[in-house]
Amino acid sequence: MFLTRFRMNTARTGARRLLSSPQVLHAAVMASFPGLLPTQTAAAPNGPRVLWRIDQNARAEVLLYVVSPEKPDLTHLVEQAGWPAAADPGNPGWQTRPYAPFLDRLAQGQRWAFRLTANPVHDIRRKPDEPRKRTAHITPVHQMGWLLDRQERCGFHVVEKPQSERLLPGGTTYRGHEHHGDRYRLTVGDRRGLAFDKARAEGKRGNRVSLVTVTFDGHLEVTDPVAMRRALAQGIGKAKAYGCGLLTLAPLDGTE
Known part of the structure; x- marks a missing residue:
C-alpha cells in the first residue's frame, strides 16, 4: 500500500x-x-x-x-x-x-493524533410502515456520536480528557444526549453540504447526490491493531468515492 x-x-x-x-x-x-x-x-x-x-x-x-x-x-x-x-x-x-x-508498526496502546473526513449518516423511519431512509446527522453532538459508535470495531478509542480539563460537570447532557465535545479530545469542523448530479454514460444526467461531510480531529489510542489497519486501508463510513472515509494518523509531538 x-x-x-x-x-x-x-x-x-x-x-x-x-x-x-x-x-x-x-x-x-x-x-x-x-x-x-x-x-x-x-x-x-x-x-x-x-x-x-x-x-x-x-x-x-x-x-x-x-x-x-x-x-x-x-x-x-x-x-x-x-x-x-x-x-x-x-x-x-x-x-x-x-x-x-507504518501499518505494521501499529501496536496496542499507541496514541496518535488523527483526522477523518466522513459522511455521518443513520437510517430513520418516521412511521412504522415506511421504509428506512438514510439521513445525515446534522448536529456536532450526533456527528461525534456516530464516530464513537464505530471506534471499537475500527480498533481504537478516542482519548478522553481528564476531569480537570472538562468545562462541563460530569453527567451533563445536551438535549438528552451526552455532551461528547467536552468529554473527548475530539472536534468536529469543516461541515459541508454537497449536491451534484451523478454522471451517466453518454453525458446523460444521473441521479442527484446530496451529502453532508464533516472533518473530525482528535486523539486516539489503538486497541486492536488488526482492526485499526483494516480501518486505515478500507476507510470508515459511506461516500468513500466522494472524499470520505480516509483516516490518517500523526505523532502527538507534531513531527511528520
Whole structure:
C-alpha cells in the first residue's frame, strides 16, 4: 500500500474545477492508476481500496491525500492543478511513500493524533410502515456520536480528557444526549453540504447526490491493531468515492 500527498495550485483553473466537484476529483484520482480501466475500481470486497481526502489548511494550502493498493502516477494532476514547470525526475510534483511499514508498526496502546473526513449518516423511519431512509446527522453532538459508535470495531478509542480539563460537570447532557465535545479530545469542523448530479454514460444526467461531510480531529489510542489497519486501508463510513472515509494518523509531538 502507498500513501500519497499532492498540493493543489489553487490559482489554476484546473484546480478550482477539481475542487468544485467530488465526482470530477474522484475520476481524476482513479485515473492515477494505469492498471485500472474507467469502469473498474481498485477495491476488493474486503481488501484495500483507493481512498482520498482534501485538507484545506489555508487558502493557498490545499492538500490531496490518497491511500491506495498500487503506486499512483499523478502526472495529469500536476499538469491540470499543480506546478508542471517546477517538476523534474527527482520531484515530480507529488510525494508517495510505502504505507505498509507504518501499518505494521501499529501496536496496542499507541496514541496518535488523527483526522477523518466522513459522511455521518443513520437510517430513520418516521412511521412504522415506511421504509428506512438514510439521513445525515446534522448536529456536532450526533456527528461525534456516530464516530464513537464505530471506534471499537475500527480498533481504537478516542482519548478522553481528564476531569480537570472538562468545562462541563460530569453527567451533563445536551438535549438528552451526552455532551461528547467536552468529554473527548475530539472536534468536529469543516461541515459541508454537497449536491451534484451523478454522471451517466453518454453525458446523460444521473441521479442527484446530496451529502453532508464533516472533518473530525482528535486523539486516539489503538486497541486492536488488526482492526485499526483494516480501518486505515478500507476507510470508515459511506461516500468513500466522494472524499470520505480516509483516516490518517500523526505523532502527538507534531513531527511528520
